[in-house]
Amino acid sequence: MKVSIFGMGYVGAVTAGCLARNGHTVVGVDPDARKLDFIRQGKAPILEDGVEDLMREAVESGRLTVTDSCADAIEQTDLSLVCVGTPSAPDGSLGLMYVTKVCEEIGQAITKKGSRHTVVIRSTVVPGTTLKVLKPILEEHAGGPAGEKFGLAMNPEFLREGTSIKDFYAPPYTVVGTDDEDVFKQVCELYNESGGEELRCTIPAAESIKYACNLFHATKITFANEVGTVCKAAGVDSREVMGIVCQDTKLNISDKYMKPGFAFGGSCLPKDMRAFSSVGRANNTPVAMFDSILKSNRDQIDRAAERIMALGSRQVAMMGVSFKEGTDDLRESPLITLAEILIGKGYDLAIYDPNVEYASLFGSNKRFIEQTLPHLKRALVSAEVALKHGKTVIFGHKHEVFTPLVSQVREDQAVFDLVGMCGPEDVKGSYEGLYW
Numbered sequence: 001m002k003v004s005i006f007g008m009g010y011v012g013a014v015t016a017g018c019l020a021r022n023g024h025t026v027v028g029v030d031p032d033a034r035k036l037d038f039i040r041q042g043k044a045p046i047l048e049d050g051v052e053d054l055m056r057e058a059v060e061s062g063r064l065t066v067t068d069s070c071a072d073a074i075e076q077t078d079l080s081l082v083c084v085g086t087p088s089a090p091d092g093s094l095g096l097m098y099v100t101k102v103c104e105e106i107g108q109a110i111t112k113k114g115s116r117h118t119v120v121i122r123s124t125v126v127p128g129t130t131l132k133v134l135k136p137i138l139e140e141h142a143g144g145p146a147g148e149k150f151g152l153a154m155n156p157e158f159l160r161e162g163t164s165i166k167d168f169y170a171p172p173y174t175v176v177g178t179d180d181e182d183v184f185k186q187v188c189e190l191y192n193e194s195g196g197e198e199l200r201c202t203i204p205a206a207e208s209i210k211y212a213c214n215l216f217h218a219t220k221i222t223f224a225n226e227v228g229t230v231c232k233a234a235g236v237d238s239r240e241v242m243g244i245v246c247q248d249t250k251l252n253i254s255d256k257y258m259k260p261g262f263a264f265g266g267s268c269l270p271k272d273m274r275a276f277s278s279v280g281r282a283n284n285t286p287v288a289m290f291d292s293i294l295k296s297n298r299d300q301i302d303r304a305a306e307r308i309m310a311l312g313s314r315q316v317a318m319m320g321v322s323f324k325e326g327t328d329d330l331r332e333s334p335l336i337t338l339a340e341i342l343i344g345k346g347y348d349l350a351i352y353d354p355n356v357e358y359a360s361l362f363g364s365n366k367r368f369i370e371q372t373l374p375h376l377k378r379a380l381v382s383a384e385v386a387l388k389h390g391k392t393v394i395f396g397h398k399h400e401v402f403t404p405l406v407s408q409v410r411e412d413q414a415v416f417d418l419v420g421m422c423g424p425e426d427v428k429g430s431y432e433g434l435y436w
């Protein structure tokens, strides 16, 4: 395939060399004359193991050439990868000056070329940028709509500096955000099966996946370091601790606890967060991320309450109230906190939970509910009564007992789904998912 790559920085240079090695004809574009000279001489514009050899091989094979002319590059190729920098703006937002400028230039060059061209955004951009900012710029300058004058995709890069060539040939997967099947196939063809599993999604999802991955990595590092901080304070070798933590691939290094849904609660997680963080504080080594987690978790509940209140009706049915399905444990249940907020604001709540029967509660569970939500006794009703009562129906558990209730939701009812119990197509009334 004939490919142009805009931006000969870390990502662009490595991508150019690897695609040339894969047999593609590559034109690299960059306004930096020094970088272009380096590459023309078969030298690497960046310092990294293997990149010098990669560039020399690509240039000597004749499969990699470079230019500062956007028009020439578009004219000579079928597909362009945009790999220009997206640095932080002074206020922390994303600096789009390079990526908007390059889209302007590419759009103009497509008009000049006069035939369809595929534009693939590889730079990291926040969700919404490609469709709301870059697509209109391309359409304006290419003189016509996406899909007609040009194909558009978002294809995030997963390489890491230091191991970029290795990462290019063994990425976790190839993610292509596009609504165009032909563009999807064209982008996948670029990687000649070196891209791992090919996954198609929407453009904003592709943009978000890149951020979710990087934020997860940053969170993992901070997590391990905060465990280290507290362990050190307690005289424990955290390498031993984290080594064993990572051996649990069932709950720890797995997709468990990794689905967007409602806040956590129960008798262990909140208590243990507080206790572990307090060891850090007691030793003058506070752990900022762990300290902020319970606040963030509470924000989840407050925001859900605000959205439920915004639905407009004061008559609310809550399906599920224990801290998770399959238990009657109400201690520190986020659904109890949600019920407490709504009742406190004067909302009329009817609650159904197949596992919670007030008369059967005892011990610390009973004491907790008597102290936090004595109204629960009055609010607990049968499924039928709850469903009849609520103008807003909250699904707080994904419980099979609730499945027949979904189809009984009336047209005048609004479902607020905290757990992915159903979808808009399953209910007669309106539907709002927590994060979907």
Ligand SMILES: NC(=O)c1ccc[n+]([C@@H]2O[C@H](COP(=O)([O-])OP(=O)(O)OC[C@H]3O[C@@H](n4cnc5c(N)ncnc54)[C@H](O)[C@@H]3O)[C@@H](O)[C@H]2O)c1
Binding pocket: 006, 007, 008, 009, 010, 011, 012, 029, 030, 031, 032, 035, 083, 084, 085, 086, 098, 101, 102, 105, 122, 123, 124, 125, 157, 158, 159, 160, 161
């Ligand atoms: N560096 C990484 O490891 C990495 C990994 C994955 C994703 N990313 C993302 O990829 C993008 C590129 O990152 P980078 O580190 O390679 O950036 P970089 O700053 O090293 O390189 C960007 C290049 O783009 C060039 N450029 C600017 N305007 C241009 C234009 N109009 N036409 C052509 N070229 C132009 C610059 O001269 C520069 O050489 C960023 O969005 C970054 O967040 C980076």
